[in-house]
Amino acid sequence: MDAALMPATASTASTALLTDRYELTMLQAALRSGAAQRRSVFEVFTRRLPDGRRYGVTAGTGRVLDAVEAFRFTTPQLDWLADQHIVDDATLAWLSDYRFGGDIRGYGEGECYFPGSPLLVVEGSFAEAVILETVILSILNYDSAIAAAASRMSAAAGTRPLIEMGARRAHEQAAVSASRAAYVAGFAATSDLQAGFRYGIPTTGTSAHAFTLLHDSERDAFTAQIESMGRGTTLLIDTYDLAEAVRTAIEVAGTELGAVRIDSGDLLMLAHRVRRQLDDLGAEKTRITVTSDLDEYAIAALGSAPVDGYGVGTSLVTGSGHPTCAMVYKLVARAASDDPDAPLVPVAKRSAGAKSSRGGRKWGARRVDQDGIAEAEIVGTGPVPRDLADRQLQVPLVRGGEIVGREPLAAARQRHLRSREQLPMSATQLSKGEPVIPTEYVTRSGHAG
Missing domain, CATH: 3.20.140.10 (nicotinate phosphoribosyltransferase)
Structure with a gap:
């Protein structure tokens, strides 16, 4: 069922x-x-x-x-x-x-x-x-607030997919509800496994900075992730030097690398730089995903950037400034x-x-x-x-x-x-x-x- x-x-x-x-x-x-x-x-x-x-x-x-x-x-x-x-x-x-x-x-x-x-x-x-008053209102007020924020974000993103990733910024059960509401309003996937299990929402996620820092070098971290998850995975490239990380990523994964993720800095400028570097290295099909405190305004501002997808956390699970309706x-x-x-x-x-x-x-x-x-x-x-x-x-x-x-x-x-x-x-x-x-x-x- x-x-x-x-x-x-x-x-x-x-x-x-x-x-x-x-x-x-x-x-x-x-x-x-x-x-x-x-x-x-x-x-x-x-x-x-x-x-x-x-x-x-x-x-x-x-x-x-x-x-x-x-x-x-x-x-x-x-x-x-x-x-x-x-x-x-x-x-x-x-x-x-x-x-x-x-x-x-x-x-x-x-x-x-x-x-x-x-x-x-x-x-x-x-x-x-x-x-029934309180339980009905508590559900509709929160879920509708999240869905309204998610709808604005998905409209701003256009055809680019959005990932809900706010579980660490909300009550653990509210995070599941937020994933569900975001999916209703256009998000493509969630990082929250309970939401995936309970509601059948597609889940996604690969690694955090801690994984890179665990290894003796960024190359070692990338190699371990590629060997574990395959070349279609997404590598996080902003732990150290971004340009060096892109070079290392392509050296390790080859031009078949699925995607890279940028999680800090001037995302508009960095996305252009990374896209240019990936193309120069022959990785024209490698996608770029950006995260880092995004909301609908930041997503809209990145409309002209060579970005292929967004990950949104805090702003989504708090209703982008309006956590109730x-x-x-x-x-x-x-x-x-x-x-x-x-x-x-x-x-x-x-x-x-x-x-x-x-x-x-x-x-x-x-x-x-x-x-x-x-x-x-x-x-x-x-x-x-x-x-x-x-x-x-x-x-x-x-x-x-x-x-x-x-x-x-x-x-x-x-x-x-x-x-x-x-x-x-x-x-x-x-x-x-x-x-x-x-x-x-x-x-x-x-x-x-």
Whole structure:
């Protein structure tokens, strides 16, 4: 089975305590008031994009599905909640049988999004939906931030491949999630073996400076690597003198050497020098990979350099300055009463300032012009206008508690490429700006609101 389609199993670690305490105290109070079983609709959205960003990227959806499936309270967890007096016995009894039995719809993984986009809609009883808030937000906020940075980097790189190599710059589990998100948004490979094992992402890597320093000479190090990995390997050439390293590399490996890597210095200048030297030595097909604190701006600046690929670490796993997306999980509709057949009524936070929200279960669609280029994000409640019926962005993810939206990472990767290509060309400009398309709200009557 494709690694990206592997379901959570009984041995999967419980995600139930990846939550804030107030989720459970709200649950306890709602159980006592009798409102816990009211049908409710929660929505994940962001009020704004990170400063200067032109679009966002939905990522982590597959991980959310795994987390929802593994959201089961174990006996040790329940015992701990009891020992800490976090909730009462009635609530503990309810939690012991918890299984999410509602519905979830959302933007397909890899899809671009904008302020107000209803990225995830969770519908069920208040009790079963409210306690998913923290784990859902923690996944979507981080993964989408990494994917947005990765998308900007892959757009800047063009056809040149990108390697994710930030495992040593992040929490060990966050590093795995970052690899996955980066792959969705266009990276070709990762250095993180756990990400490769868990998600089927191609892995790559050869040696660090320590390997060269271990040996008595650079020649000895290169010889050992070639004998071990073959002539197609990548030699790290900036431990000592760069020009001497290139000469030694070709002497040892011959003109069939796969690639060289430059990890420090003025990469633009050094890439030109190394390319010229490799060509003079007859190694025209030997590729040049550059690393060293790259971000999307550095990658764009190297666009005219004779570089064949990039390795990106720190900037990627920190979201290139924006490590979260400010996504929120808000109640937008609830049943009018405790009656199971009661209609839903919109609810919304009406406080002053920028933290108000819009009520009602929403759909999202993208209007395009006659050339197929996106011109607006349409968010509405009620019936979808006929002209947007085939432009809806939400897909079924969970139905009646059953996961229905799992897909291979390759599908999310292709969706992102199609979605980004549909945006106006200015979307991938690295200069700061407003969202590349506006968000328009449509009322039940079909009019803009």
